[in-house]
Amino acid sequence: MSNTLHLQDLYIYPVKSLGGIRLQEATIEARGLRHDRRWLIVNERNQFMTQRQTAEMALLQVAPAHNGFIITHRNRPDLLPLFVPFEATPERSLFVTIWDDFVFAWRGELAADEWLSEALGCICRLVYMSDMAMRPVDPELNPADAVVSFADAYPFLLIGQGSLDELNNRLTEPVPMNRFRPNLVFSGGLAHTEDTWQEFRIGDLSFRAVEACGRCVVTTINQNTAHKNPETLRTLASYRTLGGKVMFGQNVTGPGYGQLQIGDELTVVTYK
Template sequence: MKPAHTSTQLMTNTEQQKTKDDMVLTDLYIYPVKSLGGIRVTEAVVEPRGLRHDRRWLIVDAQNRFMTQRQTTAMANLKVTPAYNGFLLSHQQRPELLPLYVPFEATPEKTLFVTVWDDMVFAWRARPECDEWLTEALGQPCKLVYMSDMVRRDTEPALNPEGQLVSFADAYPFLLIGQASLADLNGRLAEPVGMERFRPNLVFSGGEAFAEDNWDRFQIGELAFRAVRGCGRCVLTTINPATARKSPLGEPLRTLAAYRTEDGSAMFGQNVTSGSRGRLRVGELVAVASHKTPVA
């Protein structure tokens, strides 16, 4: 699928070289299981639903409804580490619970319908031992399911007429945050927080704080992206991933809300789509091709 074109054309590689001191992709993250920890990678493949292996697995409850740290804080205790052609799940507070290996992809032996927000899609079941491990780790009945390439789940149609797909992520295939934006926030906090609190896929250096708020079309290396809208943050950002405990002061959400509120939500980062297919690598140049039109 080709990205929509605007009157402002995307920059060529030659033009990018002229801005090599400005902005650079510094970090790439995939989150194999929705609402669990991420894996930092040096390169990743961009596919129709986002980065390859990003949020293709989902934990659901007994009613087949998606689970996140918003309601189940104990999920923050589950750590994700890379393994051959997959990843390991472990419990940071229960070393007696042996790590569980999960492949990046599942097989269609058993299927069921699951609910993610207002969407109902079919999913493939993981091995029974995965359900057993998660039920023991989280102390409630739950199942692990996988989204196959046959599933169609669209991003917001009103803002994405080109019909972009999304995995089990909340709404968009990519989340972009600038390091300068985090530095600005940390300068206002009594205790600084790490970028992992905000679960981005794409992190860049250079530029001013929150410069990404005004981006429309941009490139990373050879691939084209579109910043659709800001990301409203939730209580998940107040959970310390190292301890699985919520901030008693509601930070950093409280501080964000004090100076970054829009339509009742604390905003941090940009929801992004892409019509491109290819490989991203840390160190590639980020070049803005056009900016959002200011609302009159």
């Protein structure tokens, strides 16, 4: 494995827990990569929905479109593609719950609510996090003014390709990186070398690896079929358990602005 580290892949997930889009270059904003997890699906009680409880969300693919994206259902050709703009308007608003946070959000189009309710077989709504919404990153570990989108807790998730290769060497059925939903994937270095980093740079931009990412049942869900295979999480748990949690990848905070592109060099500045 090469000791030279480079940014191999960039991903955004416009809707939390739906399919991702691989980019050649991306703009960094205060909450992470531009357009990443700014949309969220909530149930009729305005509580966030993910593949943890609704594995069928894996069947909703996302593709880029002009000033927005298109959602399609892998197994339902009768559902015409749904276009969603990258940003909503403040015409209708509500408060939604994501983990322990109570967040102000704008409603999407009623047509999107109807499409998603039909696709997922339950009443749900599509909501958007505007720049007005304040969802702080845990201030005990981060600057007090750091904010995050509808991602679980941090602006970025970083994983090394070597870490996935190590896992796949232990699995009877190798899995792709989309099981782990990273924003930043790098090549080079040993498996799980990212666990040892503290401060690092991508190009000339500074990032900080805050803590390892605890993994859940989503890692067992085939993103093409929505079928679960417990081997992935069980195998990870056999060699990646720390403090009762299964760890894979690093939660990361960033500079709040800048540009990234595939091929950028990574440089580790300090270690934990």
